[in-house]
Amino acid sequence: xxxxxxxxxxxxxxxxxxxxxxxxxxxxxxxxxxxxxxxxxxxxxxxxxxxxxxxxxxxxxxxxxxxxxxxxxxxxxxxxxxxxxxxxxxxxxxxxxxxxxxxxxxxxxxxxxxxxxxxxxxxxxxxxxxxxxxxxxxxxxxxxxxxxxxxxxxxxxxxxxxxxxxxxxxxxxxxxxxxxxxxxxxxxxxxxxxxxxxxxxxxxxxxxxxxxxxxxxxxxxxxxxxxxxxxxxxxxxxxxxxxxxxxxxxxxxxxxxxxxxxxxxxxxxxxxxxxxxxxxxxxxxxxxxxxxxxxxxxxxxxxxxxxxxxxxxxxxxxxxxxxxxxxxxxxxxxxxxxxxxxxxxxxxxxxxxxxxxxxxxxxxxxxxxxxxxxxxxxxxxxxxxxxxxxxxxxxxxxxxxxxxxxxxxxxxxxxxxxxxxxxxxxxxxxxxxxxxxxxxxxxxxxxxxxxxxxxxxxxxxxxxxxxxxxxxxxxxxxxxxxxxxxxxxxxxxxxxxxxxxxxxxxxxxxxxxxxxxxxxxxxxxxxxxxxxxxxxxxxxxxxxxxxxxxxxxxxxxxxxxxxxxxxxxxxxxxxxxxxxxxxxxx
Amino acid sequence: xxxxxxxxxxxxxxxxxxxxxxxxxxxxxxxxxxxxxxxxxxxxxxxxxxxxxxxxxxxxxxxxxxxxxxxxxxxxxxxxxxxxxxxxxxxxxxxxxxxxxxxxxxxxxxxxxxxxxxxxxxxxxxxxxxxxxxxxxxxxxxxxxxxxxxxxxxxxxxxxxxxxxxxxxxxxxxxxxxxxxxxxxxxxxxxxxxxxxxxxxxxxxxxxxxxxxxxxxxxxxxxxxxxxxxxxxxxxxxxxxxxxxxxxxxxxxxxxxxxxxxxxxxxxxxxxxxxxxxxxxxxxxxxxxxxxxxxxxxxxxxxxxxxxxxxxxxxxxxxxxxxxxxxxxxxxxxxxxxxxxx
Numbered sequence: 001x002x003x004x005x006x007x008x009x010x011x012x013x014x015x016x017x018x019x020x021x022x023x024x025x026x027x028x029x030x031x032x033x034x035x036x037x038x039x040x041x042x043x044x045x046x047x048x049x050x051x052x053x054x055x056x057x058x059x060x061x062x063x064x065x066x067x068x069x070x071x072x073x074x075x076x077x078x079x080x081x082x083x084x085x086x087x088x089x090x091x092x093x094x095x096x097x098x099x100x101x102x103x104x105x106x107x108x109x110x111x112x113x114x115x116x117x118x119x120x121x122x123x124x125x126x127x128x129x130x131x132x133x134x135x136x137x138x139x140x141x142x143x144x145x146x147x148x149x150x151x152x153x154x155x156x157x158x159x160x161x162x163x164x165x166x167x168x169x170x171x172x173x174x175x176x177x178x179x180x181x182x183x184x185x186x187x188x189x190x191x192x193x194x195x196x197x198x199x200x201x202x203x204x205x206x207x208x209x210x211x212x213x214x215x216x217x218x219x220x221x222x223x224x225x226x227x228x229x230x231x232x233x234x235x236x237x238x239x240x241x242x243x244x245x246x247x248x249x250x251x252x253x254x255x256x257x258x259x260x261x262x263x264x265x266x267x268x269x270x271x272x273x274x275x276x277x278x279x280x281x282x283x284x285x286x287x288x289x290x291x292x293x294x295x296x297x298x299x300x301x302x303x304x305x306x307x308x309x310x311x312x313x314x315x316x317x318x319x320x321x322x323x324x325x326x327x328x329x330x331x332x333x334x335x336x337x338x339x340x341x342x343x344x345x346x347x348x349x350x351x352x353x354x355x356x357x358x359x360x361x362x363x364x365x366x367x368x369x370x371x372x373x374x375x376x377x378x379x380x381x382x383x384x385x386x387x388x389x390x391x392x393x394x395x396x397x398x399x400x401x402x403x404x405x406x407x408x409x410x411x412x413x414x415x416x417x418x419x420x421x422x423x424x425x426x427x428x429x430x431x432x433x434x435x436x437x438x439x440x441x442x443x444x445x446x447x448x449x450x451x452x453x454x455x456x457x458x459x460x461x462x463x464x465x466x467x468x469x470x471x472x473x474x475x476x477x478x479x480x481x482x483x484x485x486x487x488x489x490x491x492x493x494x495x496x497x498x499x500x501x502x503x504x505x506x507x508x509x510x511x512x513x514x515x516x517x518x519x520x521x522x523x524x525x526x527x528x529x530x531x532x533x534x535x536x537x538x539x540x541x542x543x544x545x546x547x548x549x550x551x552x553x554x555x556x557x558x559x560x561x562x563x564x565x566x567x568x569x570x571x572x573x574x575x576x577x578x579x580x581x582x583x584x585x586x
Numbered sequence: 587x588x589x590x591x592x593x594x595x596x597x598x599x600x601x602x603x604x605x606x607x608x609x610x611x612x613x614x615x616x617x618x619x620x621x622x623x624x625x626x627x628x629x630x631x632x633x634x635x636x637x638x639x640x641x642x643x644x645x646x647x648x649x650x651x652x653x654x655x656x657x658x659x660x661x662x663x664x665x666x667x668x669x670x671x672x673x674x675x676x677x678x679x680x681x682x683x684x685x686x687x688x689x690x691x692x693x694x695x696x697x698x699x700x701x702x703x704x705x706x707x708x709x710x711x712x713x714x715x716x717x718x719x720x721x722x723x724x725x726x727x728x729x730x731x732x733x734x735x736x737x738x739x740x741x742x743x744x745x746x747x748x749x750x751x752x753x754x755x756x757x758x759x760x761x762x763x764x765x766x767x768x769x770x771x772x773x774x775x776x777x778x779x780x781x782x783x784x785x786x787x788x789x790x791x792x793x794x795x796x797x798x799x800x801x802x803x804x805x806x807x808x809x810x811x812x813x814x815x816x817x818x819x820x821x822x823x824x825x826x827x828x829x830x831x832x833x834x835x836x837x838x839x840x841x842x843x844x845x846x847x848x849x850x851x852x853x854x855x856x857x858x859x860x861x862x863x864x865x866x867x868x869x870x871x872x873x874x875x876x877x878x879x880x881x882x883x884x885x886x887x888x889x890x891x892x893x894x895x896x897x898x899x900x901x902x903x904x905x906x907x908x909x910x911x912x913x914x915x916x917x918x919x920x921x922x923x924x925x926x927x928x
Contacts, residue, residue, distance in 0.1 A: 122738065291888055317888040320679035370680035372702045405671055426780050433888070437701055440875045444665060454782040473780050549633045 027083065030244055049486065049573060050117050051217065052109060052273075057120035060269040061276045062111050064567040071584035072281040073309040073565065076293045080256045080286040082461045084442035086226040087164050088171040090506075091464060092339075092482060093311045095223035096576030100261055100275065100282065101244035102226035102403040105138050105157070105205075106217050108573025109274050118221055119273050122152060122245070126217045134211030138220075140203045142503050145266040146229050147249040153495070156199045159230040161198055161207075162189035170504030171465065172224040173484060177501070179209045179216075191331065218485035222574065247277035247580065250260050256461070259284040278583035279568070289433055290315035292353070295559040298328060305562040306442045306584050310576055314558040316373035316434055322560060323376055333559045335579065337389045339482035340381050340491075343427070344467075344550040349434060349475050350425070354418035356547035357398070359425070359476070360412035363550050366404035367441035373432060375411050376551040380404060384481075384491060384540045390529070391488030391536035397544050400551070402559035409447035424452040428467060428474040431457040435478065468504045479508055482575055488536020493520055496543055509548040516542060608917055640776025642910035652715040654693035657711070660694075662704045664711045664877045668685045668693070669702020676702055687895025695899045699889050709899055713907075719872075720858035723796040730797060731804030736835055736843070738805065739812025746809070756802040762864070768869045781900040785876045792871055796858055804850045808843060815839055845922045852915035856908040863904065866897055879904055 058344065059204045081094045086102055107121035111253070118126050123138040130137070144152045163169070164176055166188030177183050181197035189195075189284050197208040209216065219225075241250055247269075248261040261282040269277070288296075294315040296304045314332060322328045344501075345356050365380045372378050382396040399407055415421045427442065429435040439455040446453045456474065458466055467477040483490035494500055497520050500507040519542060523535035559577060561568060564585040571578035620628075630636055649656065657663055669676040675683060675693075678702045682688025687696030687705070695705035738749035772791055773783045815821060815840070824838050863880030865871035872878040879900055886897025 236712065315888075317681070320681050321892050323679075364667075364670075367667055367702075370670055370676060370702070374680045376678065376679040424780070440701060441667060441670075443875065444667060454780060557809075579773070 007097070010106070014187075014364040026059065033151055044150045046457050049108070049218075049386045051126050052117035052119035054120075054125040056109060056117055057123070057125045057273050058270075059272040061109070061273055061580075064276060064278075064569075064583060067276065067278050067567055067583040069278050069280075069583070072283055072303075072306065073279040073582055073584055074303055074562075075282065075284040076288050076296065076304075076307050076309050077284070077286055077311040078288055078290065078293075079311065079461045080259070082465060083239055084174070084242050084332075086160070086224050086228060086242065086275070087166075088228075088239055089224045090172050092575050095574050096228065096310045096571075096579060097284070098223050098242075099246070099574065099579050100277070101246045101250060101264070101570075102142075102223060102242060103246050103272075104220060104223070104226040107274050108220040108221060108571060110569050110571050110573075110578045114569055114572075118218060118573070119275055121221075121272070122157075122227060126370050129216070133214040133216065134209050136209070136216045138205050138207075140205070141249065141271050142203075143268050144245060144271050145268070145408040146232075147244040147264045147266060148232075149266045150231070152227060152229075152245055154203055154205055156227055156229050157205045158194070158200050159189060159233065160225070160227045162186075162195050163228060163233065164188075166190060166235070168447070171468070173219075174223055174494070174500070174502075174505065175219050175484075176207075176225075179213060181208050181210055182468055183421040215485055215487060215489075222484055237569045242293050243452050246492070247272070248282065257286055258403065259286075273509065275580035276567075277580055282579075288312065291317055291433065293320040294322065294560060297331065297562060298322065300331075300563050305564040308561040308565055308568070308577060308579075308582060309559055312559075312581065314373070314560050316371060316377060319373035319376060319558070323558070328560075331560055331563060333557075333561070333568055333570060335557045335559075336388065337555045337557055337575055338386045338481050338483065338486075339555055339575070340384055341378075341478070341480035341552045341555065342376040342381065342384065343476045343552060344479050344549050345509070345547065346472070346475050346477075346510060347512070347546075348470075348510045350423075352418050352420060353421050353547060354414045355423055358411040358414040358418070358449060359446070359451075360400075360547050360550050361399070361407045361414065362451070363443035363552075364406045364441050365400045365552065367406075367445065368438050369404075369553060371437045371441060372553070374410065376556060377558065378555050383551060384495075384543060384549060385481075385488055385536060386491075388537055388554075389483050389486060389488065389491060391491075391533040391540070393537035393540060395541055395544075397541070398547075404443045406449070408445070408449040415450045421450045422452050423450075424454065425475045426454045426456060426473060428463070428472075429455050429476040430460045430463045430478055432460065438478075465504070467508055468506065470503050470510065477508060478552070480555075481506070488533060488539070489524060492536055492539050492543070495523065496520070496539075496548065510536050511543070511546070511548045513546060516546070593911060626921040630917060631915045633920060635913050636921070639914040639917065640766060642906065643914055644715060645912075646907050647717060649710060650717045653707075653710040653714045657707045660707065662693075662707050664703060664708040665875055666704070667702040668704055669697045671702075676700075681889075681893055689892050689895065690875070696895050698885065699893050699896060705899055708877045708882065709879075709903065712879040712882050712900065713903070715789075715872055715877060716859055716862055716879040719792055719796075719862050720741065720855050723793045723800065723858045723862075724851050724855045726793060726797040727800040727805065727854060728847060731801035731850075732808060732840075732843075732847060734801065735805035735808030736812050736839060739809035740816055740831070740835055740839065742813075749809070750855050753802040753806050757806075759799065761795075761799040762868075764799075765865060766870050768870060769795075783873075786874065788872055788876075792862060792865065796861060800854065800858070804847070804854070807846060807850065811843055811846060812839055815842055841883040845919075848922065849915060849919040851910065856911035856915075859904070859911075860908060 001437055065489055081097055082096060083089045084098065089098060100374040103121050105121060105123040106118060106126050109119045120126050122141055122144055128137045140152065140154050140157060146152060157484060161176055165186045180195065186195045227245060228238065229243050241253060244250065244264050247264055247267045249264040251260040251262040253259045263280055271359060290312050293309055293312040322332060330586055350356055369375065369380055380400055382400045383390045383392060415423065425446065429439055435457060444452045466472060466480065467474060481491065481495055494506050496507060496511050496516055498512040498517050501510050501512065516539065519539050523532055523539060526532040526535055552574050566583045566585045567581045569581045571580045600849060675688060675697055677683045682697050682699060684690055689696040693704055693706065695709060697703065738746045769791060776787060777783050821838055823832060824834050855886055862871055863883060866878045866880030867884040871880060874881055882900040886900055890897050
């Protein structure tokens with residue numbers, strides 16, 4: 001699944017996406033005009049997420065109309081969470097699942113109309129900025145409690161951020177590590193030392209940053225900065241069963257199979273502007289392929305009526321059946337997403353830029369799109385910054401839109417020029433039915449262009465952990481990146497700045513280019529948002545000229561759910577279904 | 587899916603009569619001058635089901651051997667993604683635009699949804715792969731089973747005991763599970779991580795593993811036959827005249843065992859075809875893009891709701907083949923051993 005998430009509130013033509021009703025007749029006729037009007041990524045306008053006031057940050061969360069309390073809600077997903085320790089948690093799916101039991105200083109509030117605002121979650125408001133964004137202060141709310149009834153203290157807040165520096169933390173977002181003063185030398189709180197740039201006094205915590213970051217509060221809303229109690233911190237072991245301060249706590253967990261969330265009786269609704277917590281219980285089930293879950297939603301029997309998926313979308317093989325049927329389509333939430341899925345090219349293993357460009361030319365973008373279910377599933381991407389993110393520039397360096405099925409001749413010519421005909425490329429996929437088919441299409445297309453292709457299906461749960469290792473044995477990997485908050489910075493800096501090359505880091509291409517580094521530094525300090533956006537767009541082009549990645553697609557999500565689930569809302573902040581707004585219809 | 591353990595009970599009855607077929611009175615008309623083989627052939631020709639089945643089986647083998655030739659005449663290959671390279675074949679959901687899975691004069695059996703390959707050539711090549719593997723596995727199984735079975739039966743004693751226990755273990759082993767768990771390890775041993783597992787290795791391992799678990803049933807059956815035969819007078823006579831063990835096994839015993847061997851192996855082949863397809867379905871056998879019957883059925887299963895045509899061709903052709911081959915096996919048994927027919 002896509003890494004990460006903070007993105008714009010996305011205005012889409014979801015309701016307008018009525019597809020032609022295709023009737024599949026018993027003779028097996030799969031025909032139909034295929035003139036499905038899917039929401040278009042290109043035309044979706046980007047709107048920023050507003051910062052809420054103190055009043056917005058005060059609980060309880062706005063009621064969902066017609067919601068009823070009680071009962072159990074089920075989930076049906078392909079994978080379990082690889083990490084639940086906030087410090088290690090980065091993928092948007094893990095983030096989505098963690099909303100009911102993890103709380104951070106700030107968070108995203110979804111109102112009845114689906115509008116998203118950044119508010120204080122455990123903090124009384126979305127933070128106070130002084131000194132041009134170099135100093136940020138947050139005040140902790142009163143009466144917020146851990147699942148054992150103990151108060152959440154300001155000590156816990158400091159502990160949460162200090163432990164990010166510990167050695168065992170290798171996976172989560174790394175912004176505080178590089179933004180906080182003294183962060184480069186600090187080794188974590190376990191040896192008894194505190195980081196001086198995090199100050200606490202009374203109920204207030206103050207962060208001191210090296211440079212001004214006016215979006216620091218957006219950064220803190222990432223699920224990875226949820227609080228961890230000092231008293232119950234078990235370091236590495238914390239990953240399996242984190243301590244809750246939200247409306248639910250983890251009752252039991254069988255890794256890879258199921259997880260049960262029950263009410264945390266110590267949670268006070270008045271302190272929480274984000275979570276409604278209608279059902280008594282969540283039964284989360286893992287290990288279901290897309291097709292299995294889609295078929296169960298179509299059948300809509302028994303407990304499946306009370307089921308949603310946080311990860312599983314409509315299976316590509318069922319896309320026509322579901323979106324072509326007006327009744328079934330009612331139970332689908334369609335949403336354009338800011339993520340860009342791309343195949344990162346390991347520049348350490350493929351140092352020749354011509355080979356990387358050849359890969360881009362030869363890429364079977366359209367074939368892969370068809371395998372995902374056609375244009376109602378995704379739009380072919382040509383850039384790294386999604387059309388929904390500020391700074392996006394529309395360019396197509398490798399003719400992906402003019403020759404969507406790939407240009408093997410041109411790729412072959414480039415390979416010949418580089419003297420690398422027959423170059424071996426090992427491609428890692430996130431194992432799934434769709435990935436197996438995509439691998440076939442990619443192999444066929446690249447072989448035509450003169451590559452020797454080896455495809456490897458890697459277990460989805462640990463995929464990002466594996467490709468994050470610097471000495472991995474893959475040349476290309478099917479990754480995805482959504483901005484952590486709406487800015488070019490959040491797309492480019494973590495993934496392409498050479499300072500981010502580290503085990504468990506997300507500079508997957510391991511790109512080390514001084515030109516790019518300099519441009520990133522310049523764009524980071526640019527104060528004028530318009531100019532900065534232009535600079536990020538230019539950087540996008542610069543990186544694409546180096547062909548560090550093969551842009552693949554921008555997703556259009558189609559989540560299906562059971563008929564007796566109410567309160568389905570999209571949380572544009574976490575790019576997922578807002579889990580704590582759901583209720584069980586009587 | 588189960589690995590083949592064809593009905594041993596049915597063929598057990600066969601044997602005792604074999605030695606006596608030449609002077610059998612079951613077919614008075616031909617008893618004077620015809621060899622048992624000719625008699626059996628005559629009986630087989632009279633069996634209409636058997637003959638039709640034989641034609642079907644021959645047809646399948648013929649098209650699989652001639653697959654490249656047919657594909658050439660037809661002008662397509664199973665690897666090209668036609669549906670995506672030409673416009674107007676797949677709709678926006680990547681399903682065939684034309685009815686019935688996109689069947690038309692260009693694509694006789696339609697095109698594959700999503701990947702857009704030609705179903706006709708893919709099926710031809712898939713049948714070819716499956717039949718090749720199944721035939722090779724059947725031959726190997728038969729040879730191994732015959733050698734071990736006869737040896738164990740003839741030598742008796744400790745050898746028999748030892749072989750008997752090995753067979754017990756093999757017959758009680760969950761071979762499919764073993765295969766799923768063990769194959770990745772085997773590939774890992776022979777192929778460096780960064781290389782693709784070559785198709786020949788996949789095929790060879792499939793053949794070896796299928797045979798390794800398959801020989802036990804045929805060996806056990808033959809051992810039983812041999813136990814009965816070795817006490818017979820003609821074996822005694824050979825022993826008395828000083829024939830070597832080897833001569834007794836190959837010249838005295840084996841000719842009397844051809845019937846069960848033939849019957850067993852004709853029943854084994856279709857079982858292997860389904861076993862191979864099953865393993866490919868589970869993702870441990872032959873892997874895409876190498877065309878395979880089982881892979882095709884697996885793909886088809888995903889589309890049954892909207893494009894059942896794509897599942898019908900591989901599915902129905904497999905049903906026809908396996909059914910025909912099983913009927914053929916029955917007819918062969920009836921022809922060779924008319925007494926087993928009620």
